[in-house]
Amino acid sequence: MTTLWDRSRQVAVQAILDTALRLFAEQGYERTTIAQIARESGISQRSLFRYFGTKEDLVCGDQQGLGELLKRVVREQPAEVSAWDALRAGFEAVLAEGNSTGRALELSRLIFDTPSLRSRYVEKRLRWQAELLPIITERLEADAGPDAELHARAIIATVFACVDTATELWVRSDGRLAPGDLYDQCLAAVRGRD
Template structure:
């Protein structure tokens, strides 16, 4: 086995990622055209030209296809937060990091609105999304705990966890408001309003 990126193992990984990306793009198109609940794994496999069994080697469920990039988005968000100035207050740093994440997404505003609307309309997707968002909290926690400036202890971690959870909840509330308005509400302003309500 060769683990170098250019060796056999690295080539397999790149090939696997390329196939996963093709599956995700095709599935997303079908979801947006026909609806998430109405689209089956069989339809996705047929559209791509692979067997249903082969499809399951890459994604175990439809939810995994839609939310497969959530883990990567979490890492992007973590990197964006850590890139903020060290003396920037936690709320401002989180706001800037969340904005950077949205701007990094490879969707047009129209497609992002459709995808987000689909996430909010499906209970199964919503549940899995919230589960993955919890993983984001753990990724962001160390940086926010450092920004709070207190020594490492249980109460400092509690404050950091509460702050991150509130920021992500404000982001979720702002996004839902944006979806319900069909994209007419400014998402950044909605986030700021949500944060102001929490901090009042």
């Protein structure tokens, strides 16, 4: 049951987000201050920090849900699917979900063009990697035995590297190239199956 607090909270979050992204687009991330965002969205600075712990979370905030989705999809892949394919399926799901918001390209461009945001983004990525590690390790244990963890670490890191590269190329192409295709090409270049 959604209480009135929940609803007004959601409204406030949306208003803040709209204001923030508009200002970021207009004058850049660094040159936009928290005070300005708070003022223009009619909320106190203190409350803004209660909704979004940091300025960076205004842009990279709702990635927690995507992380959960990624983990769930990867975990649910049948056992005969390879680690590579399981991860690929997970990213496909994340991609579908992320694109549904419509602002994915705009946000990605902002992240890729702003060093401090890019760092934050990578930080979240690292947490995803850590959380995927046990899932992939378990999947590899039948084949790789004691080296399963090292293999899992390497595979996960590589997959994320390719996702990152594909995303960057997607942004630089203004969304014209398909992320899934780019990812496949990256992985092919690395694993030598072309």
